[in-house]
Amino acid sequence: METDLKKQAAKCGYTTTEGLVLTDGKLTPRGKLSVNHDYDVEVCAFSQVDQLLNKAGVYQIFTDDGIPLKVGIATKLRARLRQHAKSSQKYLKFKHEGTGVQPSDVRSTRSILAKHLYFDSSIAPAYDLTTEEGRRKFLQAECYLMITYTDNRESAREIERLFEAKKMFRYQGTVVKR
Known part of the structure; x- marks a missing residue:
């Protein structure tokens, strides 16, 4: 079974099987939601966030290697994804500094997402994710977004719950050091 998944992943252009989930025995191709194939997905880079519609929907963040990092929803997707792209240090509030x-x-x-990245030294060793600049560079250079527009926040939340139930995203729930 593991070998079949690796073959399917390679065929679909993924370089790793981390977080990939089979749907009806097959790997979902890029550009389609793995939880419901009736929804279309728009794929873009973080540098293209300003071109997105500012309406309700679901976003998924992946590394270029296909590792699913995070799923989220927003009433205004463009505004929400700008917040993630900025990865501002001033919005991480520390009880104390240092080691x-x-x-x-x-x-x-x-x-x-900024907090998850701050504590994940294993996802991108070439970047200092404890800094705003390092997180921004990583998101710009190594990640892409999959966007699904919905009619409202409630519809987006239903899709997000389906993704969360599959437990395929690396950053889900409590932030941990990696």
Whole structure:
């Protein structure tokens, strides 16, 4: 089974099988939601966020290697994804500075993605994800977005719940050091 998944992943252009989920025995191709094939997905880079519609929907963030990082929803997708792209350090509130900072010592007031990245040294060793600049460069150079527009936030939330139930995203739930 693992070998079949690796073959399917390579055929679809993925370089890893981390986080990939089979739907009806097959790997979902890029550009389609793995939870419901009736929805269309728009694929774009973080540099193209300003071109997105500012309406309700679901966003998925992946590394270029196909590792699913995060799923989220927004009433205004463009505005929400701008927050993630900025990855602002000033919105990470630290109880104390220095070594030994744990996830429970940091609160994120704008982008939980920034907090997840801050504590994940394994996803992108070439970038210093503890800095705003490092996170921004990583998102710009190594990640892409899959966008699904919905009629409202409730519809987006239903799709997000389906994704969360599959537990395929690396950043889901509590932030941990990696």
